[in-house]
Amino acid sequence: MPEDRTEQPHIVTCTAPVNIAVIKYWGKRNEDIILPINSSLSVTLHQDQLKTTTTVATSRSFQEDRIWLNGKEEDITHPRLQSCLREIRRLARKRRNDGDSGVDSASLSHKVHICSVNNFPTAAGLASSAAGFACLVYSLARVFGVEGELSGIARQGSGSACRSMYGGFVQWIMGNKEDGKDSLAQQVEPETHWPELRxxxxxxxxxxxxxxxxxxxxxxxxxxxxxxxxxxxxxxxxxxxxxxxxxxxxxxxxxxxxxxxxxxxxxxxxxxxxxxxxxxxxxxxxxxxxxxxxxxxxxxxxxxxxxxxxxxxxxxxxxxxxxxxxxxxxxxxxxxxxxxxxxxxxxxxxxxxxxxxxxxKAGPGPRVVEDPTQHLLLSDGFPKKTM
Amino acid sequence: MPEDRTEQPHIVTCTAPVNIAVIKYWGKRNEDIILPINSSLSVTLHQDQLKTTTTVATSRSFQEDRIWLNGKEEDITHPRLQSCLREIRRLARKRRNDGDSGVDSASLSHKVHICSVNNFPTAAGLASSAAGFACLVYSLARVFGVEGELSGIARQGSGSACRSMYGGFVQWIMGNKEDGKDSLAQQVEPETHWPELRxxxxxxxxxxxxxxxxxxxxxxxxxxxxxxxxxxxxxxxxxxxxxxxxxxxxxxxxxxxxxxxxxxxxxxxxxxxxxxxxxxxxxxxxxxxxxxxxxxxxxxxxxxxxxxxxxxxxxxxxxxxxxxxxxxxxxxxxxxxxxxxxxxxxxxxxxxxxxxxxxxKAGPGPRVVEDPTQHLLLSDGFPKKTM
Missing domain, CATH: 3.30.70.890 (GHMP kinase, C-terminal domain)
Structure with a gap:
């Protein structure tokens, strides 16, 4: 059904967790690609209590990239959003050129609609941007069929977002390369390692x-x-x-x-x-x-x-x-x-x-939501009215 | 009148200022003789607003060293009080042995009565112990006829007291000797240097x-x-x-x-x-x-x-x-x-x-009060009842 694939939006919904640092990140050595002055370590919180949900849709019919956050359309030209979109598309293109059959070639030229909500108050110290950018990058990767290391891209959205790409206990290794290729998150232990921690x-x-x-x-x-x-x-x-x-x-x-x-x-x-x-x-x-x-x-x-x-x-x-x-x-x-x-x-x-x-308690990393009724975008690629 | 000199108490009253650090002192490398881990610098505040007044009396008739602070008799055996008393008497003895005619030989064997009051609330961050120990050391030195460098003794009462031994802008040089002989206060500029500072x-x-x-x-x-x-x-x-x-x-x-x-x-x-x-x-x-x-x-x-x-x-x-x-x-x-x-x-x-x-504003260092009506001890060497 090639018509369906290009006319009907391709829709993916994912959730991502908040993390809280136990060794703190404070200070960048590079503002543009977000490289920290020190490594940090965090606990990923369970999504049963705190999470971001993001739906991403691509369609040949979309005129431009658009984003809705917590029910309100926001400016997609924000440099950090643009970094994530650009990097995911670059990675998808690179993989397609390398012959990766998982990449959705058609959608690569399509615009995206993004819709995201948090189930907790924004900007009150709850690291909403970490969960938000982790969820955005994870969802975009899914919609474009990209797999593998994604924490370096999430990092460019919001530094601590790279740590929300994994569950359990996660370190963000500061790295020392100028291009930031070695400034990545890594799981220290999964959430199952210390289930009694509250x-x-x-x-x-x-x-x-x-x-x-x-x-x-x-x-x-x-x-x-x-x-x-x-x-x-x-x-x-x-x-x-x-x-x-x-x-x-x-x-x-x-x-x-x-x-x-x-x-x-x-x-x-x-x-x-x-x-x-x-x-x-x-x-x-x-x-x-x-x-x-x-x-x-x-x-x-x-x-x-x-x-x-x-x-x-x-x-x-x-x-x-x-x-x-x-x-x-x-x-x-x-x-x-x-x-x-x-x-x-x-x-x-x-x-x-x-x-x-x-x-x-400690919880898992980002997840795909398989139930299509949970999408935040309707089949036309626009947000539900109830938001 | 040798009878008078030994029977009647020898009484001296002095005042000393509060100081406030602009480069802070925090941390000792030696707790006993109070040696700091860093040098510090302070402004001596004017005594027209904030001061300690101390009267010291010596008499052959006194049975023991005693001290009254803000109207209440306190324990003279406090180690830091004892350090100051011991050091001043040691210095007086040394000077007498060196042939200094200013030292009051008779009083050297006498006990002291000390009475001290602040014109501001104690222990609310106003460095009352600095003014208090500076005034104590200055008064004791006067009563025993000791002159010269006294900040090293005041330091042993309360670290920052050494800075209250001078007016204007005062540094406490941390020193590096183990015996603390080089951990002393020094005037950087007198109070007259910057009179418009409020x-x-x-x-x-x-x-x-x-x-x-x-x-x-x-x-x-x-x-x-x-x-x-x-x-x-x-x-x-x-x-x-x-x-x-x-x-x-x-x-x-x-x-x-x-x-x-x-x-x-x-x-x-x-x-x-x-x-x-x-x-x-x-x-x-x-x-x-x-x-x-x-x-x-x-x-x-x-x-x-x-x-x-x-x-x-x-x-x-x-x-x-x-x-x-x-x-x-x-x-x-x-x-x-x-x-x-x-x-x-x-x-x-x-x-x-x-x-x-x-x-x-910035003010002068400790001073002798010449007016005998200002003594806090009566001619019998005991505090006035009004206190």
């Missing part, structure tokens, strides 16, 4: 960050001498330690290094001129709470780290009834707090401090 | 710091790799730059480096494990306000730096009517804010953010 995201504020990541990083690279030292002399050792802690499932080592690295990231933000404040009063209180909780028990039972307003906690959940949270996601065992523990912690509850908590 | 202390909270300096520094030295880098590789260059800015009276350079160094100090606190938070929400807001103000005018007209809750501002005062402050000290020219500036700054006023402001 991750709580504490949303203390759904507001946008006062300074965006892109411009914040630029200012930090220009002005913070502590950031330079961190990238050159601290992170390499921490990458080794963190990989080791994950391999051994050593929660205390994993949690401590996660907290230290998060604090050091915020420290370099403060060393930036003018300083960048991402830790608000609520975040500081929760960090203190976690340290007092662990001190009370004499061991690291709970960890916290904050990218604006994020928290990760594992193991013992008694901590959380203390703060009257509304919990979404995986069930949390809310044991009652002993008076002794309350006194050991010695902090007032913050009933209005936290908007809500997302309880999740 | 300093505002913004007291946002008179509460004690959540973590004290002594234990905070210990934890930072143990756990922060950024602090190590700062001390070894950042501060030496900044000492040179700061000295240069002061010599040239280059306000923009002085203010910018002051802010950067304050931020870097707070960054190392955040890089400490567990992290130390000294910047509260109000401090963050004021820092943002200062940067927006300067950005609006396209030049550094105002500077802020915070040791907990401190602010220093110079030059143009229009900023401050914005925040409805109650101002103590030197008069402040409160011009009205233009609508344009308000919009340029774009922050809400914080009517309850600041308790009060102390407006001051």
């Amino acid at each position: 991750i709580l995201v504490l949303v203390a504020s759904a507001e946008r960050k006062p300074v965006g990541s892109t411009s914040g990083m630029q200012t930090s690279v220009k002005t913070s001498c502590l950031l330079k030292h961190r990238a050159e002399s601290v992170v390499p050792g921490r990458m080794v330690e963190m990989t080791e802690a994950i391999r051994k499932k050593d929660f205390a080592a994993f949690a401590e290094l996660t907290m230290k690295d998060s604090n050091q990231f915020h420290a370099t933000c403060l060393d930036t001129y003018p300083p960048i404040f991402y830790l608000n009063h609520v975040s500081q209180q929760i960090i203190s709470l976690v340290h007092r909780y662990n001190k009370h028990y004499g061991e690291t039972r709970v960890s916290s780290f904050y990218s604006d307003i994020m928290g990760e906690i594992s193991g013992h959940w008694t901590l959380f009834i203390y703060t009257y949270f509304f919990i979404k996601g995986l069930p949390v065992n809310c044991a009652s707090l002993s008076e002794e523990l309350k006194q050991g912690i010695g902090l007032e509850p913050m009933p209005k401090g936290i908007n809500y908590i997302i309880s999740t | 300093i505002l202390v913004l007291v946002a909270s008179a509460e004690r710091k959540p973590v004290g300096s002594t234990s905070g520094m210990q934890t930072s030295v143990k756990t922060s790799c950024l602090l190590k880098h700062r001390a070894e590789s950042v501060v030496p260059g900044r000492m040179v730059e700061m000295t240069e800015a002061i010599r040239k009276k280059d306000f923009a350079a002085f203010a910018e480096l002051t802010m950067k160094d304050s931020n870097q100090f707070h960054a190392t606190c955040l890089d400490t494990y567990p992290p130390i938070f000294y910047l509260n929400h109000v401090s963050q807001q004021i820092i943002s306000l200062v940067h927006r103000y300067n950005k609006h005018y396209g030049e550094t007209r105002v500077s802020s730096f915070y040791s907990d809750i401190m602010g220093e501002i110079s030059g143009h005062w229009t900023l401050f009517i914005y925040t409805y402050f109650f101002i103590k000290g030197l008069p402040v020219n409160c011009a009205s804010l233009s609508e344009e500036l308000k919009q340029g700054i774009g922050l809400e006023p914080m009517p309850k953010g600041i308790n009060y402001i102390i407006s001051t």
